[in-house]
Amino acid sequence: MNAFFEKLERAVMANRSRLCIGLDPRMEKLPSPFRHATSPLFAFNKAIINATAPYACAYKPNLAFYIAHGLEGIAALKKTIKYIPPEIPIIADAKWGDIGSTAEVYASAIFEEFKCDAVTLNPLLGEDSVAPFLKYSRRGLYILCLTSNSGSANFQLPHDLYLRIAEKVSRWNRAGNCGLVVGATLPDYVKKIRTRVPDLPFLIPGIGAQGGELKKIIPAARDSKGGGFIISVSRGITECGEGENFADNVRKAAREFRDAINKGGGLFKSHIRRLAGTRK
């Protein structure tokens, strides 16, 4: 197991959690105390991290929400990355894909300038667009395979592109630093992916706001040891807090998601054994 996936596994075990929390702050949705802070996005993220760190196995800031605010956004992202407890890995949700010489620049940006542990990538431009990231053998790459949105039907499903991506990534994975992004909204297809690539780790968005169901996606996604996946939730946790009880509501949502994932199966052997009889 490479350094990133080891760090992730340690966080999974320490917090008994396969919950990855998306840090995607929307300025217009911030509760008013944060909107008036000096650095609103960072103040909000800080409160989310304080409330949820015991329940998260990873944090995943989507770069869109920071780039959208220019200099202020990038400053908030850097402060957020520094603030996340060092034992919890950070996955930069960038979905980048560019020609090799530009991909080199993006790889150094995410791993050296921003010091993230892992990144999401778009594979449409093929191997040379991923190669500069693959060279970082101690970091993690989650490559888009089957996304959770309706548009995945346009190009990913026809001619089984998603399966061809999964198989290609499995060949690119010589350093053991690759995983796949697979959407919680399409459990039947995720099952096919798991059959083709029994050992690749999955990052699974699409639960909550997007309508994916834990009890369908977990049996489809887990590997032969009952693990091999993390579930990402963003709005379902970060946008449920309001007023005085903000921190409590967010904390409760994170704890409940974590526990629901564990009950959905796949985290700990004791869980699996106990649940085996009651779950289809």
Add this chain to the structure above:
Amino acid sequence: MNAFFEKLERAVMANRSRLCIGLDPRMEKLPSPFRHATSPLFAFNKAIINATAPYACAYKPNLAFYIAHGLEGIAALKKTIKYIPPEIPIIADAKWGDIGSTAEVYASAIFEEFKCDAVTLNPLLGEDSVAPFLKYSRRGLYILCLTSNSGSANFQLPHDLYLRIAEKVSRWNRAGNCGLVVGATLPDYVKKIRTRVPDLPFLIPGIGAQGGELKKIIPAARDSKGGGFIISVSRGITECGEGENFADNVRKAAREFRDAINKGGGLFKSHIRRLAGTRK
């Protein structure tokens, strides 16, 4: 014709140019006077713009080269955007693709925060990932169709994905704000794309450093009126200046690329008529 493509056409006619200049500054390659400037990336871009503005129909900053330098990079990008003469359109080379709710944030970032005229997008996530950009009917969207790198053979060519992308974009193009990115390195495939979508404008990278040839790509790419494309050159212009003659070398390279594109056919009817007898 929508507002962006009209602006582009005006710049094409004013400068008699289909040359789009990529502003992709590499810190380690900057001539030393710029490396020691207060804002090295902006100082370099400013010199490039001063030398080349009479020969460019558009500028195309690739965001990677700015994001890689964090706050300093984003500040340089904003200054560069402000510095570009207002009559020359700016295409943000972002290659973004994310689920609809995130794409909305990216669209407002590029068109409102950064005030660019157009953007490049990755279509792998399908229609809802492009929809928030499509709504900006006065801006331009160049969607990756067939890229100039070797990795295009992995997923874009098999099962004619590139042609299916071209046809889908042509259906998304209700506001007339869409174009395609097609690589200069694959003229035979570009010809097939042109046959399928006779009217979509092309943005063509891959000339120069990447090995594409003008005399092959222009006949393949031009539309029935001899236009409908712009050719992007980055390193071939921006990395040819050194020492005292920096500005002169860069200016000369831009002028030569512009003239070579015009001679390659497709810009002005007078040119086309004159060249028709001598070109295969």
